[in-house]
Amino acid sequence: MMVQSYVDQGALPRNVIALVDRPADDITDNDDDETNAKSWTMSEVEIFRAAIATERLAACWLMSCYGMRRSEVLGVRWHRLDATALRVRRGRVAIGRETEEGLPKSRRSRRDLPPPADLEAALRALKTRQKAECLALGASWSDDRLIAVHENGSPVRPDWYSAEFQRIRQRTGLRRIPLKGLxxxxxxxxxxxxxxxxxxxAWHGHDPAMSLSIYSDAHPRDLEAAAAALFGPDGARGPWQIGKF
Known part of the structure; x- marks a missing residue:
């Protein structure tokens, strides 16, 4: 270290850098701290999917489970959905206390997603329900309507959506992850x-390098499978450990 060199030469009385507190590490000593979780395992996300099956906005939660951004879920309109694709073209984001609609995050974010069967069924059910809600309110229906709206037709706010995710997650007893953890x-x-x-x-609307560097999360079973693939199931634990568990 250059400063320490000056101390050794007598040019400085002491190393002032040594007096500065080191920033806290991002990873705590508690390896089981659930606040560090970035994602769920397959079994965990299946528990969540089962929990949201009876939710009014089950279709929106499924869109989140399939990797759509919050802004995309809240910005998609019914006319963007047809028999072959859910077209992601707009997003709704929080700007202070207001919510604004605009273009998606990037050019890659503009994409057409063929909805899986469960999502297609959930969207169909939600549309039928919203039409009935409109009729009860005496309001006219329009396919330009946002998909993510409350019973009274008001758009779902980003902060409400994130908070509601945590309420559902807590009710299921699942590990805490942020909404983007889906x-x-x-x-x-x-x-x-x-x-x-x-x-x-392409499905998630970002660069391939982003998939590997930021979003991908290795779970214990992934690591076990990787080790087993290298030298076979016995070699994964080493010959000295076989039979010790």
């Missing part, structure tokens, strides 16, 4: 399933 989970599980990274990236 997106992390989607990326990680797709990669773990062997889906090519460029396809994973």
């Amino acid at each position: 997106r992390n989970t989607s990326v990680s599980l797709m990669l773990a399933s062997g889906i090519p990274v460029h396809i994973v990236a």
Whole structure:
């Protein structure tokens, strides 16, 4: 260290850098601290999917489970959905206390997603329900309507959506992750399933390098499988450990 060199030479009376407190590490000593969790395992996300099956906005929660950003879920309108694709073209984000709608995060974010069967069914059910709600309120229906709205037709706010996610998660007893952890989970599980990274990236609307560097999360079973693939199931634990557990 240059400063310490000057101290050794007598040019400085002491190393002032040594007096500065070191910033706290991002990782705590408690390896089980659930606040460090970025994503869920397949079994955990399946528990969440079962929990939201009866929720009014089950379709929105499924869109989140399939890796769509919060802004995308809250910004999609019914006319962007047809029999073949859910077209992501707009997003709704919080700006202070206001919510603004605009273009998606990047050019890659503009994409057409073929909805899986469970999501397609949930969207169909939500549309039927919202039409009935409109009728009860005496309001006219329009396919330009946002998908993520409350019973009275008011748009769902980003902060409400994130808070509601935590309420549902807490009710199920699942580990705490942020809402964006569902997106992390989607990326990680797709990669773990062997889906090519460029396809994973195209589905989620970002660069392939982003899938690997930020969103991908290795779980214990992934690490076990990686070790087993290297030298076989016995070699994963080493010959000295076999039979000791």
